[in-house]
Amino acid sequence: MNNSHTAEDILIREDKDGAVYLTLNRPSKFNTLSENMLIALQRELDAIAADPAVRCVVIGGNGRGFCAGHDLREMRANPDQAYYQELFRSCSRVMQSVVNLPVPVIAKVQGMATAAGCQLVASCDLAIAAQSASFAVSGINVGLFCSTPAVALSRNITAKRAFDMLVTGHFIDADKALEWGLLSDVTEDDGLENLVADKVAQILSKSPSAVRFGKAMFHTQRQMALADAYDFAGNVMAENMMSPDAAEGIDAFLDKRTPTWEQPGR
Structure with a gap:
């Protein structure tokens, strides 16, 4: 096993037997996708893409939630349209890098995944969630339609269900997310680690x-x-x-x- 860490430990990387585990590590902020978090994610995804030894990636989050989306406080501190355009381009690059990685990417979801956090779940190839997890694209509640999350969400679930979530901001639970196609598996909270480990082992056993x-x-x-x-x-x-x-x-x-x-x- 080889452990390595990115800037200020906001993103923790662990390598184990051909699998890479990336853990969002801003638990007090519900692992929001700050500028630095996006930079750290992009750096690791680029490195993984170039490494033929990597065979699977797991993205998780520390603390009570998976990811609460963009850092709204940071966004309000920079009220400039050009800044926002670059921020959303940066986030879109991260999401497309997840899709374009040459190996499967698994979202390991506990707690809430909202806005760009829900987008990250939708961008992964597989998504395994604890029973208590919840999902929303809730920007509409603060006057901001989740336009970029809509791209990934609408490629996972039907158009009407996606638009309903986008225009109401309401949460869905893990069972509904599984039924609608946002998730690939749901398990009891204490079974999340084992189910993800089993899925990784299945992938690593293949060519x-x-x-x-x-x-x-x-x-x-x-x-x-x-x-x-x-x-x-x-x-x-x-x-x-x-x-x-x-x-x-x-x-x-x-x-x-x-x-x-x-x-x-x-």
């Missing part, structure tokens, strides 16, 4: 190259017309078939043995 092929293909094909998506997916699958892991995996299946995957970067 690293196949997972990377798959994540890149999955998000790209979603933006395509049906015929184009099939053409693209077929080409990716053919390329995947030429990988050593595919040969090893199929041979192992036929030989009734456990495959031994390549470990890039090791």
